[in-house]
Amino acid sequence: MVSRHSFQEGGTMRVALLGQFGSGNYGNDGSLTAMVASLRRLVPEAELLCICSGPTEVRRRLGVPSVSIGAPAFVSARARALDRYAFRIPNRIRGLLAALSACRGVDAVIVPGTGILDDFHDRASGWPFVLLRWCIAARLAGARIAFISVGAGPIRGRLSRRYLTWAAALAHHRTYRDEGSRDFMVSVGLDASHDLIFPDLALGLSPPPRSLVKVAQTTVAVGLISYFGWVKDGTDSEAIFEAYLEKMVAFVEWLRCQGCHVHLLGGDDSDARAVTALLDRIDGDQALRGSGAVTIGTGRSLEGVMEELTHCDMVVASRFHNVLCALRVRRPTLSIGYAEKNRALLTAAGLGPFCLDIDSLDLETLKSRFLALRSEKCNLIPRIDEFLTEAERQLAQQDASLLRFLKDA
Structure with a gap:
């Protein structure tokens, strides 16, 4: 087992x-951005x-x-064929060895946020197997492990x-982004x-300046998701x-009948399929886009999404971090979620009644x-x-908790 860094020893952690x-995935990358900023500030x-x-990205x-x-x-x-015949066991062994090599000399391994x-x-x-493999490797290499503000x-x-x-059991330190996540892990x-429990890390990202441009027409951001159910390829x-x-x-067409401008966006590169499919149905001749009645988001990060949302009045979204971005820029938000995490977030913000379930979504209720x-x-x-004020206070406490963990690493 490698020797571990000590703040008192003056070595490099x-x-x-x-x-x-x-x-x-913009939410995952935003969680990483927030954690990198915290570490560069704390250590x-x-x-x-x-x-x-x-x-590379x-x-x-x-x-x-x-x-x-x-x-x-x-x-x-030939090696790939042998690996298949051996039930991928050789590849898994190579994966563990590569993880051990990467973790050698590392003092702490942090899983920052996300619904990991x-x-x-x-x-x-x-990812369930990959996460376990890396946690085992980190332990064997003598590193301490922390799960910070994760969803479960x-x-x-x-x-x-x-x-x-x-x-999760291999971690030395764990915090969750909501009570439901901690309760779930207890249940298993x-x-x-x-x-x-501390707020989601992405709430620590700095919001863009507030838009001073006011238009008479209400602008509604609609965050789409390429949703195929919980199970992949079912x-x-x-x-x-x-x-x-x-x-x-039908909802976007109804918004247009209500006199609203609609801004479409996603929260993952894969959501382009949903955006494109919707546009094909409502704007095949591109007249709505040409007139500016419907616009398309171009942001590929939480910072980019937040900047676009500052120009909107209200938000209807499915992705957790799209909902979070809307709150971060103080926009009233309605969630169409596929898991309880959206409800937990909006309930904490006092918007609990504005949560709908994507699997039982009813148009008239929406x-x-x-x-x-x-x-x-x-x-x-x-x-x-x-x-947001309370989240800022709690995230400062999270920083103090993280610093104590790092001092023990």
Whole structure:
């Protein structure tokens, strides 16, 4: 086991950040950005390393040295064939060895935010296994592990549940972004008696300046998601997507009839499919786009999404971090969520009644909730302000907690 850094020894601390970063999910990348900013403020002398899905993108965007979470690929066709015949065991062994090599000399491994402890659109052999492998490697290399403001649950696959619970159990320090996440981990057998709750890390990102441009027409941001159900590539995935899309098409057309300008955006690169499909249905001749009645978001980061939302009056969104961005820029928000995390966030902000479930979405209910949001928006902004003030206070406490963890690393 390698010797560990001590602040008192005056050595250089090495901190690795582990997660699904650089692969097109704006919320995940925003969580990483917030954590990098915190570490550069708390331990400016520390050397950072990112272990992620898209190391090239992370290096480009944040200037942080990065390595891939995956095992090096077999070069020869024969080796790949043998790996398949051996049930991928050789590749998994190589993956563990690569993880051990990357963790050598690392003092702390931090999993910063994200819904890392669920299996949405994933299989046990995907991120649940990868996370467990890296946590085992970190332990064997003598590094301390922290899960910071993570989301948890649901985990519907039995094997995924085991892998993710084991990975979380290997951590020396855990905090969650809401009570539901901690309660879920307790329900699957994790001892969370010492685990704390702090806000999502992305609430620490600085919002853009408030837009001073006022227009007479109400602008509604509609955050779309390419939603195919919880299970990836399920037998009814396309039918689920089509049912969701049909309702969102009808809702956007209704907003236009209400005299609203509509701004469409996503929260992941994959959401371009939903945006494109909706536009094909409502604006095949591009007349709405040509007149500016419907606009398309171009931001590919939480900072970019927040900047666009400052020009909107209200937000209707599905992605958790789109909802968070709306709150961060003080916009009344209605959520169409696929998990309880959206409800937990909006309830904390005093907007609990404005949460709908994507799987049971009813168009008339969506319309009535939007009308209620519009009529109450002036009363909702002070609640959002109180929420943001409290989140800022709690994130300062999170920084103090993180610094204590790092001093022990």
